[in-house]
Amino acid sequence: MPTARSGTSAHRLPALLAALCDRLPDDSCAALERVLQGATGPDDARIGRFIAEQSAAGLAHQLMDITRAWRAEAPGLTGAGLALALATARSRPRTEPAQVVVSGPLSASVPARMTSGVAMEVIRSATTSLLIASFAAHGARDIVREIARAVDRGVYVDLLLEESTQAAEAFAALPSGVHVWHRVGAAGVLHAKLIAADRHTAFLGSANLTDRALSDNIELGVVLRDPRLVEDLIDHFRWLLTPENNIMRRA
Known part of the structure; x- marks a missing residue:
C-alpha cells in the first residue's frame, strides 16, 4: 500500500x-x-x-x-x-462474541443462557477431544450421559478433578477410556471449572459439575468461541497434564 x-x-x-x-x-x-x-x-x-x-x-x-x-x-x-x-x-476467521451463562434466577439485564444447557451443548460440539475440569462433582447425570455419548463417537476425554472432594465418583459409570487426572501434592487444590470442546469452544465460570450449580445456585460463566483464545487455554491445560511437569497425575 x-x-x-x-x-x-x-x-x-x-x-x-x-x-x-x-x-x-x-x-x-x-x-x-x-x-x-x-x-x-x-x-x-x-x-x-x-x-x-x-x-x-x-x-x-x-x-x-x-x-x-x-x-x-x-x-x-x-x-x-x-x-x-x-x-x-x-x-480472516470471524470470531463470535463471548456469551454470558448463568445459573439461578434470570434477569432482563443481559442476554444469558442457563448453565446446564450450555454445558451440554459444548460437550455435544466436540468431535475430537473434551477437556473438563471441576473442583466438585455430584449427580449431573445428564452431563455424564453426554460425556459417554462423546466417548462413543470417538472423542478423547480428559477429566481434571479435585481428589479431596471425591469428584471422580460422579463419573464412575463412564467407559475406562476416559482419563481422570488429580493434582499432585498438597500445594493447592484444583479449583478450575472448564469444559473445552476440541480447540474451538470453551465454557468457563464459577459452576461445579453438581446438580445445584448447574441449575439452582447463583453462578456465572462465559462461553468463548474465539479459537485464538481457546487454543491458548487448551495449551495451558495440556502443559499441566504433561507428566514431566509433575503437576497432574492419572488417577
Missing part, C-alpha cells in the same frame, strides 16, 4: 475495512469487491453509485468513510488493490 500522506494515520483504512467485513455477509463483501476491481480510485463513479444504492442503516456513511480514508491515506492505491485488501480482511 502506498505511503500515507504526511499528517494522516496509516492505520484507519485497514481498521475500516475490517469493521465493514464484520458487518457485511460474504456475498455483500464480494459484490463490493467486484465494483472495486474496475475502479480507478476513490472518486470513481461506480463506487459512488454503489454507495447510493445501499439502504442498510449507516452503511452508506461507513462506505463513504472508507473512500475518504482511501483518498487521504493511499491515493495511489487502485480499486483492484483495495479489493484485494478487502478480500484479505474477509478471509
Whole structure:
C-alpha cells in the first residue's frame, strides 16, 4: 500500500475495512469487491453509485468513510488493490462474541443462557477431544450421559478433578477410556471449572459439575468461541497434564 500522506494515520483504512467485513455477509463483501476491481480510485463513479444504492442503516456513511480514508491515506492505491485488501480482511476467521451463562434466577439485564444447557451443548460440539475440569462433582447425570455419548463417537476425554472432594465418583459409570487426572501434592487444590470442546469452544465460570450449580445456585460463566483464545487455554491445560511437569497425575 502506498505511503500515507504526511499528517494522516496509516492505520484507519485497514481498521475500516475490517469493521465493514464484520458487518457485511460474504456475498455483500464480494459484490463490493467486484465494483472495486474496475475502479480507478476513490472518486470513481461506480463506487459512488454503489454507495447510493445501499439502504442498510449507516452503511452508506461507513462506505463513504472508507473512500475518504482511501483518498487521504493511499491515493495511489487502485480499486483492484483495495479489493484485494478487502478480500484479505474477509478471509480472516470471524470470531463470535463471548456469551454470558448463568445459573439461578434470570434477569432482563443481559442476554444469558442457563448453565446446564450450555454445558451440554459444548460437550455435544466436540468431535475430537473434551477437556473438563471441576473442583466438585455430584449427580449431573445428564452431563455424564453426554460425556459417554462423546466417548462413543470417538472423542478423547480428559477429566481434571479435585481428589479431596471425591469428584471422580460422579463419573464412575463412564467407559475406562476416559482419563481422570488429580493434582499432585498438597500445594493447592484444583479449583478450575472448564469444559473445552476440541480447540474451538470453551465454557468457563464459577459452576461445579453438581446438580445445584448447574441449575439452582447463583453462578456465572462465559462461553468463548474465539479459537485464538481457546487454543491458548487448551495449551495451558495440556502443559499441566504433561507428566514431566509433575503437576497432574492419572488417577
